[in-house]
Amino acid sequence: MTKCGYVSVVGRPNAGKSSLLNWLVGEKIAMVSHKANATRKRANIIVMHNDDQIVFVDTPGLHETEKLLNQFMLDEALKAIGDCDLILFLAPVTDKLTHYENFLEKNKKNTKHILLLTKIDNVTNSEVLEKMREYRKYSDKFEEIIPVSIKKQTTPSDILKEVVKYLPEHPYLFDPEILTTEHLRDIFKEFIRESIFENISDEIPYETDVLINKVEEKKDIDVVKATIIVQKGSQKGMIIGKGATAIKRIGKDARIKIEKLTGRKCFLELFVSVKKGWTKNKQGLKDLGYDVTF
CATH class of the missing domain: 3.40.50.300 (P-loop containing nucleotide triphosphate hydrolases)
Structure with missing residues (x-):
């Protein structure tokens, strides 16, 4: 067994x-x-x-x-x-x-x-x-x-x-060929969040999240469209950066991570949206997938 x-x-x-x-x-x-x-x-x-x-x-x-x-x-x-x-x-x-x-x-x-x-x-x-x-x-x-x-x-x-x-004798819980039960879109979301943490300083990364709007597998390339959520209008400007330099840097870093995992080319398009105070209320958290039950 x-x-x-x-x-x-x-x-x-x-x-x-x-x-x-x-x-x-x-x-x-x-x-x-x-x-x-x-x-x-x-x-x-x-x-x-x-x-x-x-x-x-x-x-x-x-x-x-x-x-x-x-x-x-x-x-x-x-x-x-x-x-x-x-x-x-x-x-x-x-x-x-x-x-x-x-x-x-x-x-x-x-x-x-x-x-x-x-x-x-x-x-x-x-x-x-x-x-x-x-x-x-x-x-x-x-x-x-x-x-x-x-x-x-x-x-x-x-x-x-x-x-x-220290593990019990038990049949496999999952197909031994897979590495995670997470959906690819959830991994892509975390790669984009990681790139925000790496490229944006101070507290802003903690007040951001990511929504994956679309993942489309085409013949030669994956197309991923995602929205970065921030709490304040001023944060939107910092995520985008002067001449869109910051968001381009975030996108490039995340795209490289995605391509390394999938082994395929990726076209990653990022948008930024303001959702005021989303980290401070239960509905804002639930809208982004954090099911607050307490």
């Missing part, structure tokens, strides 16, 4: 969850940004390890806030914690233990978890060992603690073989 199950990948904002998942699957699927709180919704990423199937769940970062959109993001992460077979908790090696202690409080079902000590490239081996000693007082809480370097020292198999140990 094969093993198969859901594994939620959680941690504070900017802990490296999406980067880890892209590395494990060997493709760029999850949105990555050096800015915190870029991931907004759960997404399934499917990885095969030998004959076993792991359904990783990418999640927004664990954090506390009063903003409606951020409350939705926290709720997404908490649902992922409660609905999985195993949790990977990412703990950057330079973090204090408070983030992990906060996670333990939120893990109401005491779901089994593996602690991944990430970003160890930035410190010495002795500092890694010292941090592992600090976590030892919680050794009855986690199954294993694994230092991780996705840049050089660790291989995906090092993590996958440990994950599989």
